[in-house]
Amino acid sequence: MMRIISTVAEAQSLSRRNARALVPTMGALHKAHRELIRVARQHAGRHGEVVVSIFVNPLQFEPGSDYERYPRPERADQEFCEEAGVDLLFRPSVTELYVEDRSVFVDESVLSATLEGKARPGHFRGVCTVVTKLFNVLAPAVFGEKDFQQLAIVRRMVRDLNFNLEIIAVPTLREEDGLAYSSRNQYLTLEERAQASVLYKGVRAAAGLGKKSAADVIAVARKVINEAPLARIDYVELVDAETLQPVEIVGLNSVLLVAVYFGKTRLIDNIQLG
Ligand code: PAF
Numbered sequence: 001m002m003r004i005i006s007t008v009a010e011a012q013s014l015s016r017r018n019a020r021a022l023v024p025t026m027g028a029l030h031k032a033h034r035e036l037i038r039v040a041r042q043h044a045g046r047h048g049e050v051v052v053s054i055f056v057n058p059l060q061f062e063p064g065s066d067y068e069r070y071p072r073p074e075r076a077d078q079e080f081c082e083e084a085g086v087d088l089l090f091r092p093s094v095t096e097l098y099v100e101d102r103s104v105f106v107d108e109s110v111l112s113a114t115l116e117g118k119a120r121p122g123h124f125r126g127v128c129t130v131v132t133k134l135f136n137v138l139a140p141a142v143f144g145e146k147d148f149q150q151l152a153i154v155r156r157m158v159r160d161l162n163f164n165l166e167i168i169a170v171p172t173l174r175e176e177d178g179l180a181y182s183s184r185n186q187y188l189t190l191e192e193r194a195q196a197s198v199l200y201k202g203v204r205a206a207a208g209l210g211k212k213s214a215a216d217v218i219a220v221a222r223k224v225i226n227e228a229p230l231a232r233i234d235y236v237e238l239v240d241a242e243t244l245q246p247v248e249i250v251g252l253n254s255v256l257l258v259a260v261y262f263g264k265t266r267l268i269d270n271i272q273l274g
Pocket of ligand 1: 024025026055057060130147150
């Protein structure tokens with residue numbers, strides 16, 4: 001039976017004799033989370049523990065963004081976890097996880113300055129701070145590759161701060177038309193949803209070009225995405241997968257990242273090239 005806890009004290013008092021793997025989430029669970037849970041089970045083993053945390057982390061929402069309206073379907077999320085065979089669900093409140101006079105944050109300063117970090121100031125400081133806390137309270141964790149920059153930054157943090165844990169990456173899970181699963185997809189209108197697969201079509205078309213210049217690859221992705229009348233590109237960038245710095249030519253370690261608005265909804269996707 002799945003155990004549900006909501007305090008740090010409870011989480012830390014649980015025995016950790018068995019292997020554990022954590023799937024950190026902000027809830028509104030969907031198929032891609034199920035895939036993360038499946039991979040977490042592989043890592044924890046049959047007798048190990050799969051933990052899911054659900055916490056809509058206020059620290060990673062920039063002012064004026066969707067913190068208030070972010071979906072919080074508590075009951076459905078709980079049932080989802082039960083059905084997926086999760087052993088432990090950690091659902092803390094904001095006041096449980098953040099004391100009011102907190103003054104220590106985890107701030108990655110280089111990779112976070114680009115791409116999503118540029119568009120969403122403070123976002124990765126919020127992510128690094130909360131995942132550090134979750135690692136300390138619970139266990140090592142599984143992350144999806146859809147949030148490519150987040151994964152790179154968490155790996156950098158683990159490296160630079162000598163966290164004694166493994167970060168497990170899981171390939172992006174997609175709907176039939178190629179749209180990456182995301183809790184924010186539910187904000188899309190029917191018309192926007194019908195066009196949203198252009199993110200994946202764009203990056204796929206660019207990947208099909210082979211070892212071209214960044215300018216060519218970016219131009220192709222932009223052209224395909226712009227074919228959707230409701231799409232408004234925020235960025236299309238070709239970067240090195242580790243440093244996240246722009247590269248001129250597609251190389252072995254290149255990744256193409258895109259962020260596109262449909263109305264107020266901002267979608268991201270990426271593809272590894274080379
Ligand atoms: O990717 C997410 O859902 C969040 O950024 C995470 C890792 C759960 C931290 O709040």
